[in-house]
Amino acid sequence: MTLLGHNRRRMSGAECMADLLAGYGVTHVFMVPAVLRRTFAEMERRTRIKRIHTHGEKSAAYMADGYARATGKPAICMAQVIGALNLAAGLRDAYLAHSPVIAFTGGRDPATKFRKVYQEVDDVPAFEPVTKFNATVDDVARFPDMVRQAFRAAVSGTPGPVHLQFRGNEGQVDAEEAEMEPLVEDLFARVPPFRPEPDLAHMRGALALLQQAERPVIVAGGGVRASRAAPELVALAEALKIPVATSLNGKDSIPGTHPLSVGVVGTYSRESANRVVQDADLVCFIGTETGGMTTHFWAVPKIGTPAIQVDINAEALGRNYPLQAAVLGDAKATLARMREQADAATAARRKPWIERVQKICQEWREKYAPLLTSDAVPIRPERMCAELTKHVPDDAIVVVDTGHAGMWMGGMYDLRSPNQSYLRSAGHLGWAFPAGLGAKCGAPERPVVTFTGDAGFWYHIGEVETAVRWRMNAVTVVNNNSSGNQSKRGFDRVYGGKQTEQALELWTYTKVNFAKIAEDMGAIGLRVENASDFAPALQRALAADRPVIIDVVTDIDALAPLAVS
Numbered sequence: 424m425t426l427l428g429h430n431r432r433r434m435s436g437a438e439c440m441a442d443l444l445a446g447y448g449v450t451h452v453f454m455v456p457a458v459l460r461r462t463f464a465e466m467e468r469r470t471r472i473k474r475i476h477t478h479g480e481k482s483a484a485y486m487a488d489g490y491a492r493a494t495g496k497p498a499i500c501m502a503q504v505i506g507a508l509n510l511a512a513g514l515r516d517a518y519l520a521h522s523p524v525i526a527f528t529g530g531r532d533p534a535t536k537f538r539k540v541y542q543e544v545d546d547v548p549a550f551e552p553v554t555k556f557n558a559t560v561d562d563v564a565r566f567p568d569m570v571r572q573a574f575r576a577a578v579s580g581t582p583g584p585v586h587l588q589f590r591g592n593e594g595q596v597d598a599e600e601a602e603m604e605p606l607v608e609d610l611f612a613r614v615p616p617f618r619p620e621p622d623l624a625h626m627r628g629a630l631a632l633l634q635q636a637e638r639p640v641i642v643a644g645g646g647v648r649a650s651r652a653a654p655e656l657v658a659l660a661e662a663l664k665i666p667v668a669t670s671l672n673g674k675d676s677i678p679g680t681h682p683l684s685v686g687v688v689g690t691y692s693r694e695s696a697n698r699v700v701q702d703a704d705l706v707c708f709i710g711t712e713t714g715g716m717t718t719h720f721w722a723v724p725k726i727g728t729p730a731i732q733v734d735i736n737a738e739a740l741g742r743n744y745p746l747q748a749a750v751l752g753d754a755k756a757t758l759a760r761m762r763e764q765a766d767a768a769t770a771a772r773r774k775p776w777i778e779r780v781q782k783i784c785q786e787w788r789e790k791y792a793p794l795l796t797s798d799a800v801p802i803r804p805e806r807m808c809a810e811l812t813k814h815v816p817d818d819a820i821v822v823v824d825t826g827h828a829g830m831w832m833g834g835m836y837d838l839r840s841p842n843q844s845y846l847r848s849a850g851h852l853g854w855a856f857p858a859g860l861g862a863k864c865g866a867p868e869r870p871v872v873t874f875t876g877d878a879g880f881w882y883h884i885g886e887v888e889t890a891v892r893w894r895m896n897a898v899t900v901v902n903n904n905s906s907g908n909q910s911k912r913g914f915d916r917v918y919g920g921k922q923t924e925q926a927l928e929l930w931t932y933t934k935v936n937f938a939k940i941a942e943d944m945g946a947i948g949l950r951v952e953n954a955s956d957f958a959p960a961l962q963r964a965l966a967a968d969r970p971v972i973i974d975v976v977t978d979i980d981a982l983a984p985l986a987v988s
């Protein structure tokens with residue numbers, strides 16, 4: 424615990440908040456004004472915190488989310504009362520992905536509430552489903568303990584968003600004074616604050632099952648990335664020769680090029696991963712909720728497949744799959760103990776399984792090679808994924824939207840290095856572009872490459888101007904097919920197999936050149952119409968040290984393969 428050296432003294436809420444945030448290591452806050460105005464003035468006087476003023480509260484929340492996922496540090500977003508529900512909407516992806524985002528809003532004043540105050544409703548209930556902790560701060564003397572509790576809740580156990588509502592539509596309570604001490608707890612300044620050790624008997628029981636298994640597979644989830652447990656995961660898999668599939672949220676727990684990696688399993692997945700998990704005689708879930716997306720709605724693996732599970736949250740253990748062994752503990756600590764006690768001699772038993780797994784992976788590569796290397800015009804998205812696999816720098820953060828973007832990149836893109844990170848939308852179209860900008864704020868020394876469809880990019884296109892203004896030098900690749908063509912299959916279905924001409928109005932857009940629009944806002948815009956021009960455009964973009972939009976003209980008829988089960 425760090426004492427900042429301030430003893431209790433009379434100070435304003437604004438001074439206290441600025442000191443608290445700086446003390447927790449906050450470098451950026453993302454918001455639409457005006458909220459905690461005094462605090463912003465104090466930030467300027469007392470700290471080096473950047474106050475990123477965005478074009479919407481939802482994108483402010485997404486930027487904070489990208490920052491938090493890129494760094495493991497809680498990130499701050501804010502809105503005044505009228506923007507509060509826009510901010511709440513933006514917390515939903517962070518909630519689904521277990522990302523430690525802290526939202527501050529202005530709120531009701533007891534002196535005026537229920538009197539039809541301009542712009543006011545009761546916002547607090549709307550934050551309930553998307554936060555771990557949702558509270559009001561009515562008395563300025565509560566700033567220190569409530570901010571500490573916000574950080575504590577955001578990073579502890581399974582991380583997640585927090586909301587504090589400050590009295591006054593703009594949180595004017597920050598102008599008031601009280602005796603306070605801006606005491607900071609370093610422990611809760613990042614995920615994970617603690618690394619609970621597993622019960623040894625439980626851990627040994629799980630290890631014994633893994634070692635006995637002839638066809639085991641590990642399914643690694645977002646809990647592995649939150650715990651920064653990738654090295655321990657790979658070490659255990661290598662020692663025991665166990666293939667590793669990941670959830671989308673855990674994709675960066677093992678490089679896709681590793682010989683034991685089989686890819687992302689579930690719905691937005693790679694066929695080889697689903698086949699391997701389907702054939703396994705034991706599935707070891709680590710740091711995954713075993714949710715619908717990761718298990719293809721509990722079809723991969725089938726419920727009843729022998730399973731073991733490691734999680735930091737006891738409530739997750741056995742939620743969807745009856746378990747032969749449940750281990751409560753931090754992923755990194757548990758995997759390290761398992762590796763220490765692992766009997767590598769048992770790996771010999773799995774030689775035939777590993778040969779089969781590698782054949783399954785090879786079959787996937789051969790099946791998709793024509794598309795991954797296609798020179799077709801308009802460009803195939805699979806080729807873009809292959810180009811990104813080859814050319815994204817070794818230390819890059821790759822940020823990916825949902826829908827088709829999630830399917831293409833989840834299934835077709837490979838991380839090449841343990842120093843690359845992968846952040847993905849947990850379901851919201853439009854998340855990736857602002858999240859990539861936030862990731863760049865959190866990790867300015869690392870290249871950030873965002874992949875989004877055009878429907879996803881349209882959502883927050885105004886933030887190109889924010890990126891230019893704040894030099895958020897991320898590179899954004901837009902898979903531009905002038906449509907939300909992931910929807911095509913669904914509309915084919917409801918039209919009985921063949922859509923009418925008019926049905927196209929449900930999912931197609933005007934053709935635009937995003938490179939031109941980006942240039943108009945002061946960013947660099949590059950347009951790519953031939954696959955062979957993509958790599959040079961990416962190199963140029965990465966070297967530019969400016970916000971860059973690469974508009975790639977792709978095939979409206981390209982549909983991502985559906986999950987196998």
Ligand SMILES: Cc1ncc(C[n+]2csc(CCOP(=O)(O)OP(=O)(O)O)c2C)c(N)n1
Binds near residue numbers: 902906
């Ligand atoms: C907030 C939100 N609304 C709607 C959806 C449903 N949805 C998923 S993908 C998609 C279209 C995606 O279009 P685009 O980003 O252009 O990618 P494409 O399918 O064209 O490759 C839609 C509308 C969603 N995921 N999130």
